[in-house]
Amino acid sequence: MIWKVINFSALLLGALTSPTPSSPPISNTEEGPCRIYNSGSSADCLGRQLNSVPWRQFHPHLKLFCCSTITSHTIDDDAFKNNTLLEHLDIFNNSLQEIPARALTPLLNLKKLYMSNNLYKHATLADSFSKFVKLQVLSMGGPLVMGLKKADFQPLKNIKLQGFSKSFQTQMMGFDMAIDQRPSALPHMLRDLANKTFSLIQFRNLFEFTYYMEKEDIFQGLKDITANQLIFHRGKFNENLLRMALMNLQVTPIKWLRLQYIDFARSPTFVDSGAGSSITDLELDKLDLWYISNPDILRFDWRFTWFNKIKDLSIRYVYFNSVPCDSWVEMEGVESLDVSNNRLQNEFIFNQRCDYKGSMPNLHTFNLSTNELTSLKDLSSLTREFQQLQVLDLSNNKLGSAENSQDCVWQQNITHLIAHHNQFVSEALCCLPTTVHYLDLSYCNLDQLDMMYFEKATNLKELLLSGNKIKFIPSKWESLSLQSLALDGNSFGLISKASFQDMPRLSQLRAGNNPYHCTCELHAFVQDTISQGKVNLTDWPWNYRCYHPEAFLNTVISKYFPGHVACDIRLVIVICVATTTAVILILMLICYIFDLPWYTKATYQIIRAKYRAHKEKALLPCLENNRNPYRLCIHERDFMPGKWIIDNIIENIENSRKVIFVLSRHFVNSEWCNYELYFAQQRAMGKTFSDVILVVKEPIDPNSLPSKYCKLKKMLSTKTYLEWPQHANQQVFFWEQLRSVLGKPTMTREGTHSVKSRTSSEGGISVIGLPMEDQRPEVVKPNMDQEEELGNKIINRNNHELSNQGQIPVVAF
Structure with missing residues (x-):
């Protein structure tokens, strides 16, 4: 017999802490007392305050039914007669005064049955339960169940439940009960579980209202139970009760202990004799301390020796604010340490006065996530002596500031950083x-790398940078070892084939959900990546959309196809060259047909003549x-047609009283003007250099003149010349000076009846400037040696005359 009569305040036998699982997601609904979804295969009547089960609303293929707060004390016998396919039935937390055995009889496909927290007084199962051969989970019990009998669960003898009770083929067993008034009941329960094997045993609210103050060891039966995991969920534990449990666990095969939501308190009767801890040989593969109300549980006997042989230690939501130096030494057997979710600060976890050398010799994984840590330097100092450390989790902290991230020295064995x-x-x-x-740096607010x-990170194989604010992919990013890269959810819009060309081993890339600029480079990258198959875009194609230009906003990049001409620069060059060549050939043909070169040249000469027509x-x-x-002679008007140009020049210079040279850069570049200057110098040898008048139209540096103009250089250096003023108000003085140099006209103006009369009369003035281009034929240049000899004579004579007469006053403007 298991128990003949045992008084309970509550009894729950099952596999789950919460007997009512969450409802599946809704796909469609119908109006009625219950919510029907998943195409009629699921019904939810939770909280509807029903008088009875609305079975007429159910579809014949109903597989899941959840109902609570039924005000009726019974369920109709034919409530589920049309729902033989039902697999999941939840009638938890109702007012049923008896187990609805007849109503459940048709449900031969039932796999999960939750009927705890009702008002039935007896837990005896009907024989019809033996037909539920597919049943996996059974939850039953209630506050009015006063005891259990051996035959109560006899129908389940041959059913392999995943979670139930003692004499049955179950893997998980849970007790939801309070033994505050009868602590002695626990040894009887454990004795009935002796020599049995379970994957999980859970005690919920073992002491719900009071702390256990007696000296009797109520956990002695644990040593005879084989289980993989033992959970104490909620309830009150003091130092003495925890010591009893741990001492018995030292000699049991249980390798996983979890204490969660425990209200822990020091025992007022405990006296530390200084002889050492009573818990020195607790060998556990895993110890979980979650949601403990008092962090003193970590040092419940004022020592940390009970951590000495723990391999996987998890301390969450305990909110301790210091780690004594001796705790690191006592945790020498810990291979995985999880202190996440504790609001730890730098000074809480790292004490500069502690000597960490040789501590945590076996630590492989260290989880410090979801705390308030800010200093990478302190963390590197803490873990520097952890010789076996490979995995470090620092997620959900406040790390990464520049001032707290300097001079870090890490353990060289670290291979995984989260x-x-x-x-x-x-x-x-x-x-x-x-x-x-x-390396996982996702969601770290990084804007650049x-x-x-x-x-330096030459061994990096997998890099996660999702959810940052990276604005561009660095050029020449070289990583010879990188195999997997995540860049999704950032802010860059440009990506090309050159972005990852220096990552030869890259095989996995996730880069969706970025504001992409849909360009030819992006299209080429996508096409090249997909066609080669060397790099797998793990989130392709729906996470890749265009953000720019606006015309392609939200367009899936897989459907973006720019034209070949827009993307192939070689094709653009070929088209441009061909078009340009065709246009040039057409223009050349038009010019040839319409004699356009002749018109162009003529227009050019007219424009130049108009520009140079200063005279x-x-x-x-x-x-x-x-x-x-005055009577003036200029070649365009007064040269005799039909004569040699040389003869015209000689004749008109010889018949002129004065010769005016208008000097400009075009004068210097004209061969004919050079000849006219030469013949004027020849004339001056027989007369006087005062007959030659120089008018400088624009500033000319004598040193910049070619060597053949040596005579002109000397004239500019020794002879006073007139300079054409650029300002209009100064040009009046220029004309007065020029008239004073020319003297009074000696002849009356004659009619211009013929070219002959204008060019042969004496007393005229020859004006020499830049001739119109192509109006004079090529002639043989005068002998330069003769020119040099004559020039020397002219200079000597000019110097003699200048010494006997005053120069004409000239004001240069």
Whole structure:
């Protein structure tokens, strides 16, 4: 017999802490007392305050039914007669005064049955339960069940339940009961479980209202039970009760202990004799301390020796604020340490006065996530002596500031660093360990990457940078070992084939959910990546959409196809060259047909003549059209047609009283003007250099003149010349000076009846400037040796005459 009569305040036998599982997601609904979803295969009547089960609303293929708060004390016998396919039935927390055996009889496919927390007084199961051969989970019990009998569960003898009770083929067993008034009941229960094997045993609210204050060891029966995991969920534990449990666990095969939501308190009767802890040989593969109300549980006997032989230690939501130096020494057997979710700060976890040398010799994995840590330097100092440390989890902290991320020295064995959900700046990356193979920096607010760190991280194989604010992919990002890269959820819009060309081993890339600029480079990258198959885009194609240009906003990149001409620069060059060549050939053909070169040349000459017509526009009107006009000779108007140009030049210079040279850069570049200057110098040898008048139209540096103009250089250096003023108000003085140099006209102006009369009369003035181009034929240049000899004679004579007469006053403007 298990128990003949045992008084309970509550009894729950089952596999789950919460007997009512959450409802599946809703796909469709119908109106009625219950919510029907999943195409009629599921019904939810939770909280509807029903008087009875609305079976008429159910579909014949109903597989899941949840109902609570039925006000009726019974369920109709034919409530489920049409729902023989039902697999999941939840009638937890109702007012049923008896187990509805007849109503459940048709449900031969039932796999999960939750009927605890009802008002039945007896837990005896009907024979019909023996037909539920598919039953896996059974939850039953209630506050009015006063005891259990051996035959109560006899129908389940041959059913392999995943969770139930003693004499049956079950793997998980849970007790939801309070033994505050009868602590002696626990040894009887454990005795009935002796020599049985379970995967899980759970005690919920073992002491719900009071702490156990007696001296009797109520956990003695644990040593005879074989179980993989033992859970104490909720309830009150003091130091003495915990010591009893741990001492018995030292001699049991149980390897996993969890204490969660425990209200822990010191025992007022405990006296520390200083002889050492009573818990020194607790060998557990895993110890979980979760949601403990008092962090003193970590040092419940004022020592940490009970951690000495723990391999996997997890301390969550305990909110301790210091780690004594001796605790690190006592945890020498710990291979995995999880202190996440404890609001730890730098000074809580790292004490500069502690000597960490030789501590935690077996620690492989260290989880510090979801705390309030800010200093990478302190963490590197803490873990520097952990010789076997390979995996470090620093996620969900406040790490990454520049001031707290300097001078870091890490253990060289660290291969995995998890640091997502922090606040990193790019400068802080240099403080991370460079030996890692796996690095997670997702959601760290990074806006750019420090390439110096990645150059040093030569063993990096997997890098996660999701959910940051990275604005561009660094150029020349070289990583010879990187195999997997995650860049999704950032802010860059440009990506090309060159972005990852220096990552020869890259095989996995996740880069969706970025504001992509749909360009030819992006299209080429996608096409090349997909066609080669070397790199697998793990989130392709729906996470890749265009953000720019606006015309392609939200367009899936897989459907973006730019034209060949827009993307192939070689094709653009070929088209441009062909088009340009065709246009040039057509223009050349048009020019040939319509004789366009001749018209162009003529237009050019007209424009140049108009630009250079200083003599016609200014000189001629002012000298020929005044009250006492001068007779002027210019080649365009007064040279005799049919004569040799040389003869015209010689004849007109010889018949002129004065020769005016208008000097400009075009004058210097004209061969004909050079000849005219030569013949004027020849004439001056027989007369006087005062007959030659120099008018400088624009400033000319004598030193810049070619060597053949040596005579002109000397004239500019020794002879006073007139300079054409650029300002109009100064040009009046120029004309007065020029008239004073020319003297009074000696002849009256004659009619211009013929070219002959204008060119052969003596007393005229020859005006020499830049001739119109192509109006004079090529002639043989004068002998330069003769020119040199004559030039020397002219200079000597000019110097003699200048010494006997005063120069004409000239004001240069």
